[in-house]
Amino acid sequence: MLQVTKDKVYVDGTVGMGGHSEAILERSSPTGVLYGFEWNEPSFELAKKRLSKYGNRVKLFNKSFIYIKDVLEKEGVLADGIVLDLGLSSFLLEHSGRGFSFQKDEPLDMRMNLETEITAEKILNTYDVKRLAQVFLKGEVPSAIRFAQFIGEKRKRKSFKTTQDLVEAVKEFYKTTRKSLLAVIFQSLRIEVNEELKNLEKVLNEVPEVLKPGGRIAIISFHSLEDRVVKNWFKSDPRLKPVLKKPVVPTLEEIKRNPRARSAKLRVGERI
């Protein structure tokens, strides 16, 4: 979709473990250049190691993708292609120790980057019930208001410290620990901690300015809240035309191989 070739400039706004970055560097060999952004510190270090063999063809930044425009303007370059593969990586879920997974017992942190001030623990223990309800409502958590009230009562007895404290509260309130329910509750807190939708809107608004005419932007989202923002943006931004009528979704074969891909949607636009 990005039509990667040599001599061009690409941006990976969510480097993660460097899978997309490496594929872009391989296909744009020997002269393509990649600017990579990864907000999470340990992921950034791992990707830096993996991609070091590409020498000065790769420039990595341990920064949020909201800085893409600033960095490219400072470097005096425009991009031929930009990719954003949103959300969490398997690494963050399984190895970060920051409480992203309801299947582990870890501190309720959920910060992608430790410079962020708010944590999931602070939200659960200190947001007033109205504000907490807003977090759950925005995250489309079922019975959001009553669940926020329940948390408000429960924390008077004992504050929330770990992911399993939250799982316990879900179990008490909803009488179930269905995975899809836990996922949506954890997701709503993660979105609030990292201001994910706000950051997404900011980057979408800014990146057309640093994309060459004919250059493409490919975005993979993993849940409807994100996808709604991306879809509406492609529909309404006059600087872009859609490349695909419908988003690309994984085949059954891919989902079998990689179940975490099941909710992925790829949308692609081209700079006019």
Ligand SMILES: C[S@@+](CC[C@H](N)C(=O)[O-])C[C@H]1O[C@@H](n2cnc3c(N)ncnc32)[C@H](O)[C@@H]1O
């Ligand atoms: C789905 S993973 C990307 C995986 C990657 N495509 C790969 O090949 O390994 C999303 C990554 O984006 C990072 N991330 C999330 N929000 C970010 C932001 N605002 N700026 C930069 N990176 C971000 C996460 O830390 C995570 O590593």
